[in-house]
Amino acid sequence: MKVLVAIKRVIDYNVKIRVKSDHSDVDLTNVKMAMNPFCEIAVEEAVRLKEKGVATEVVVVTIGPKAAQEQLRTALALGADRAIHVETDLRVESLGAARALAKIVEEQQPGLVILGKQAIDTDNNQTGQMLAALTGLPQGTFASEVAVEDGRLRVTREIDGGLETLELTLPAIVTTDLRLNEPRYAKLPDIMKAKKKPLEVRTPADLGVELASRIKLLKVEPPAERQAGIKVGSVDELIDKLKNEAKVIS
């Protein structure tokens, strides 16, 4: 079974972001970029499926600027076999990304597609579900456990009330939650080997997809800053403040 993994280049999760002074967007100049953490979990799961003999090939794909090839190389170093880069400098919203990915799914015919549940920049949590709709495939979102059994996929999902287990027909779309696995680190020899693995560059035009978004970004502002309050010296003082100053307990 071929497994397709879609990944996104985003700001490194440790970076404290700044909003541009003209409020047009977040300032990404000279900011450290990385693979979206949920996408690392997706790559890891695909590689584990290959190590278990369930997957025969792991193909990783991204949509983004030329620099996003760095994240594809990271995925190759982590164990993906080959990469596809859909190159664009546009600000791509989830629907555009899902449309491009649907074309890749049509071409590659994977048995399973794994994506991160959400990118930590736009925090949308949409692309996997949209891809499932466009390809007409079932979806197992927010997965904390997946297993292929008798040609079907068993997915345990993290839901608001606890956990839910579903069985899906294959092919299927899975999006990863935090507890699915702990991604490995790439070893130096694997990083060297990854440079020689195949990386194919495609364009939205040759896929025949329109990536322009109908959701316009009008303005980006910093949030209201919360001021640090005071330090209290004891539990007694804390309870006194909560009762008599903040009046949140009685």
Next chain:
Amino acid sequence: MSILVLAEHHNGVLADATAHVVAAARQIGGELHVLVVGEGVAAIAEAASKLDGVGRVLVADHANYAHLLAEPTAALMAQLADDYGHVLAAASTTGKNVLPRLAALKGVGQISEIIAVQGVDTFKRPIYAGNAIATVQSEDTLKVITVRATAFDAVAATQSDDGAAIEAIDFVADNDQSTFIEEQLAESDRPELGSAKVVISGGRGMGSRENFQLLERIADKLGAAIGASRAAVDAGFAPNDMQVGQTGKIVAPELYIAVGISGAIQHLAGMKDAKVIVAINKDEDAPIFQVADYGLVADLFEALPALERQL
């Protein structure tokens, strides 16, 4: 154009979140319908019909809709959506699962987790874990939106005895792709995390699952819900449904008590709209103190029993 709100419900009860989403819908304005999807949901529909401002309740009650699996639920909503200008749902795991699928079926974008309505097509939403607020405008004729429940005050129940008309939807979406197997739901007599007035959360500093009992005893006294940081959930101290943060639950209680939580930006994203924040941590440099109204630098194993005694 009218607005369709997908009702959120759990264990046969209409969830509080629905009244918050209805409030967001009323800010957009227009005729407002609530859609109740599930199996055996008559009582939920009845409750939804009593929400202030709801003009009609549509009920799709069928075995295929049990557990609101994404495939049949989105297919059903795609059938109904042409009559509406907006479709709204809570930014819950249900809303997040179904609405993007619906949007793509209709060929439109989706706007996630709005926190303010600026106009019929313009909304504010947090990005980058709440470290920036984006104002976005949809040019699609159908706007598919999830709503952060805590950002909108719930509408009340209507004063009149008669609720809105309830109308059955006959359309049944086939589903041979996904099957519900089982669920493990946390059973708790405590208030729901997302709507609790008081939340007490533990982090890695709690040290073990057993130590979370220290929080439970205080929660019992305060009528609080219990939350956890990602680090505590990853370490197995607490179940996933207790995670507060960017990718977990978003809470905005009157009082949030963070115990043994350092305050990573991903955690702050889930709780910084609390009215009053208390932090208890032995590391005086922990970032959580930068957002706390009251900080107590102390060993939590001494502070928590003292707190319990004095409440």
